[in-house]
Amino acid sequence: MTPARDYLFALCDAGGNAPPMLGAVRRLVxxxxxxxxIADTSLAAGVAKAGAAFLPWTTAPNRPxxxxxxDVMRDWEVADPMQRLAxxxxxxxxxxxxxxxxxxxxxxQAAPADVVVSSDLIFGPMIAAEATGLPWAVLSSNLCYLPIxxxxxxxxxxxxxxxxxxxxxxxxxxxxxxxFLGVALPILNEARAGFGLRPLDNPLDQPASAHxxxxxxxxDFDFPAESLPPALRYVGPILDEPEWIEDMVPNVVPEGxxxxxxxxxxxxxxxxxxxxxRVIDALDSLSARAVxxxxxxxxxxxxxxxxxxxxxxxxxxxxLLRKADAVVTHAGHGxxxxxxxxxxxxxxxxxxxxxxDNAIRVVAHGAGLQLDPSATSDTVRxxxxxLLAEPSFRxxxxxxxxxxxxxxxxxxLVDALEECLPG
Numbered sequence: 001m002t003p004a005r006d007y008l009f010a011l012c013d014a015g016g017n018a019p020p021m022l023g024a025v026r027r028l029v030x031x032x033x034x035x036x037x038i039a040d041t042s043l044a045a046g047v048a049k050a051g052a053a054f055l056p057w058t059t060a061p062n063r064p065x066x067x068x069x070x071d072v073m074r075d076w077e078v079a080d081p082m083q084r085l086a087x088x089x090x091x092x093x094x095x096x097x098x099x100x101x102x103x104x105x106x107x108x109q110a111a112p113a114d115v116v117v118s119s120d121l122i123f124g125p126m127i128a129a130e131a132t133g134l135p136w137a138v139l140s141s142n143l144c145y146l147p148i149x150x151x152x153x154x155x156x157x158x159x160x161x162x163x164x165x166x167x168x169x170x171x172x173x174x175x176x177x178x179x180f181l182g183v184a185l186p187i188l189n190e191a192r193a194g195f196g197l198r199p200l201d202n203p204l205d206q207p208a209s210a211h212x213x214x215x216x217x218x219x220d221f222d223f224p225a226e227s228l229p230p231a232l233r234y235v236g237p238i239l240d241e242p243e244w245i246e247d248m249v250p251n252v253v254p255e256g257x258x259x260x261x262x263x264x265x266x267x268x269x270x271x272x273x274x275x276x277x278r279v280i281d282a283l284d285s286l287s288a289r290a291v292x293x294x295x296x297x298x299x300x301x302x303x304x305x306x307x308x309x310x311x312x313x314x315x316x317x318x319x320l321l322r323k324a325d326a327v328v329t330h331a332g333h334g335x336x337x338x339x340x341x342x343x344x345x346x347x348x349x350x351x352x353x354x355x356x357d358n359a360i361r362v363v364a365h366g367a368g369l370q371l372d373p374s375a376t377s378d379t380v381r382x383x384x385x386x387l388l389a390e391p392s393f394r395x396x397x398x399x400x401x402x403x404x405x406x407x408x409x410x411x412x413l414v415d416a417l418e419e420c421l422p423g
Contacts, residue, residue: 002031002418002421004032004033004034005033005034005114005115005421006033006034006035006036006111006112006113006114006115007025007028007033007034007035007036007113007114007115007116007117007417008035008036008037008038008104008107008108008113008115008116008117009021009024009025009035009036009037009038009039009052009116009117009118010037010038010039010100010104010116010117010118010119010122010124010125011037011038011039011040011043011118011119011121011122012039012040012057012061012063012072012092012119012121012122013039013040013042013043013063013066014073014092014121015066015297015332016141016142016332016333016334016335017119017121017141017142018039018043018046018141018242019046019141019238019239019240019241019242019334020139020141020216020237020238020239020240020334021119021139021141021238022037022043022046022047022049022050022240023050023238023239023240024117024139024216024238024413024414024417025037025047025050025051025052026050026051026240027238027413027414028414028417029050029051029052030051031414031418035050035051035052035053036052036053036054036055036107036111036113037050037052037053037054037055038055038056038057038103038104038107038125039054039055039056039057040056040057040061040062040063040064041056041057041062041063041064041065042063042064042065042066042070044056046242055107057100057103058103058106059099059102059103060096060099060100060102060103060122060124061091061092061096061099066296066297067296068297072091072092073087073088073091073092074087075087075088075352075353076271076272081155081156081352082180084352084353085155085180086180088121089180089181089183089184090184092121092122093121093122093123093181093184093203094123094181094184094187094188094203095184095187096122096124097122097123097124097127097187097188097191098124098127098190098191098194099124100122100123100124100125100127100128101124101125101127101128101131101191101194101195102124102128103124104116104124104125104128104129105128105131105132105195108128108132108134113134114134114135114421115134115135115136115137115417115420115421116128116129116132116134116135116136116137117136117137117138117139117417118136118137118138118139118210119138119139119141120138120139120140120141120145120207120213123188123191123203123206123207124191126138126206126207126209126210127191127192127195127197127206128195130195130197130209131195131196131197135211135420135421136210136211136420137210137211137212137213137214137416137417137420138207138210138212138213138214139214139216140213140214140215140216140217141216141238141333141334142215142216142217142333142334142354142358143215143217143222143333143354143357143358144213144215144217144222144232145204146204146207146208146213146229146232147174147178147204148225148227148228148229148232149225149226149227150223150224150225150226150227151222151223151224151225152170152223152357153170153173153174153177154177154354154357155177155356155357156173156356156357157350157355157356157357157359157360158170158173158360159360159364160223160224178202178203178204181202181203181204182202182203184203185200185202185203188200188203188206208229208231210231211231211420212231212233212416212417212419212420213229213231213232213233214233214235214413214416214417215232215233215234215235216235216236216237216238216413217234217236217237217333217337218234218236218237218337218340218400218403218404218407218408219234219403219407220400220403220404220407221337221340221361221365221400221403221404222234222361223361223364233412233416234407234412235407235410235412235413235416236404236407236408236409236410236412236413237333237334237337237341237404237407237408238413239318239334239337239338239341239408241316241317241318252291252310252312252315253289253291253310253320253323254289254290254291254307254308254309254310255289256289256308258287258288258289258308259287259288259289259325259326259388260288260289260290260291260320260323260324260325261283261286261288261289261290261291261324261325261326261327261328261384262290262291262293262317262320262321262324262326262327262328262339262344263276263279263280263283263290263291263292263293263327263328263329264293264317264327264328264329264335265295265298265329265330272298272330272351272373273298273301273303275330275349275351275373276292276294276298276303277303277304278375278376278377278380279292279328279349279377279380280292280303280304280305280309280311281304281377282377282378282380282381282384283306283308283309283381283384284305284306284308284309285377285381286381286384286385288308288325288384288388289308289309290308290309290310291309291310291312291315291320292305292309292310292311292312293312293313293314293315293317293320294311294312294313294314295313295314296313296314317335317338318338318342321338321339321341321342321344322342324339324342324344325344325388325394326344326345326346326347326384326387326388327339327344327345327346327347328346328347328349328380328384329346329347329348329349330348330349330350330351330355330373331346331348331349331350331355331356331358331359331362331370332353332354332355332358333354333358336348336358336359336362337404339397340362340367340397340400340401340404341401341404341405341408342401343394343397343398343401344394344397345367345368345387345393345394345396345397346362346367346368346369346387346397347368347369347370347371347380347383347384347387348362348363348368348369348370348371349370349371349372349373349375349380350370350373351373365396365400366392366393366396367393367396367397367400368387368393368397369383369386369387369393371383
C-alpha cells in the first residue's frame, strides 16, 4: 500500500475533458491520497464531489459557469479547422501559459505537493511543475496528441498510412501541425524563461517531457503504433458522469417496442442546434423512439420533435445506453467510450476538436458510421436504418466494448500516478 501523498491537479473547463480529470481525482482520493485541484470556478462543485480541495484560477482564464458567454475558446465562431486550432493554441494551450504557471506556482508555495498533474490542454501548469523540480504527469481525457510512429497525426481524423505516399503525406501533415503550433513558440519560451527554464524547439516538447503522459482511453480503440513514447501509458477511459447530470426520470424514454436511439452531442456549445434538429427530423420519419439530451450548452433551446422523440436538458447516459440500440453523436471521446462499453453502435457527426479522430476509429473498428455534420435529414435517416438493420455494427461494438470495459476495470490510472511519487 502506497503511503498517502499530496497531489495538485491543474485543469481548465473545456467541457468533456473535465469529468475524466475529476474521475482521476476521485480515484486517488479513494486510494487514500490528498488532492487539491486548481481549476475554473465552474468546476468547484465537481471538485468537492470528488473529495478534493478546490482552488480557483486567479490570474489565468477562469470560467465562472458553463454558459456559452463564459466559453474562452469560442471555436464555433470560426469555420476553418486551422482557425479553430488557433483559438485553442492562443486562448488555452499556450497563449496564457505564463498566467497558468503563476497560479500553480503560488498554489505550490502556499502548500507543497508531491506530484503535479496537468491537463494536456494547458501548458502553463507543466512549466510550473518543471520549474519546481517536482515529478509531474500530463493527463489526457482522450487520445494522445503527441506524434506516435504508425498512428496518424492528431486532429484531421485520418486512417493509418498504407503506402509510402500516404506515409509521406502523414509526415508532412505532422510537420505542418508542429509549425502551426510553433507560431506560439516565442510565447511559450518567454513563459519558460520567466521560470528559469531553457527554451524548447517544439511546443510539443513541453508535454512530451512529462514523467508520465497518461492517455485515458482504451489501447485497443486506438490504431496500432510502431513504437510508443517512453512516458506514454494507456490507462483506460474514465467514464464518471458530470456532477450536473440528474437522476434518470423513468418516463423520459418514450414507451413502445421500437428501437431506442440516444442523441448525445457536445457538453459545450459548438453551434450545433441545426445538426440536432436535422437528426430529430430524421428520427421523426423512422419507426424508432429517441431521447435527445441537450446538456448545459443548449439547455432551453427550442427544437421541433414528434411524440416519439423526447428532448431533455440532461439525463444519465449510463442508464439510457443500457436500453439503446444506437447512438447519434458528435463523437466526443466520453460519449464514444460510453456507447462502446455498452456495446451500442454509433452514428458519428464530428464537428472538430478530437471528434474526427474518434469517429474514424469507430468506423475502422466497424462499430459505426460517420457523416459530415452538414448531412441532410434523409442522409442521417439512411445511416440510422443501416445501423439498426445490420447486426455487424452491434457485433463490432460489443467486441470492442469488451476491451473498453477491461481497461476501465484496471487500476492502471492510479498505479501510473503513484509511479510518479518520489522515492
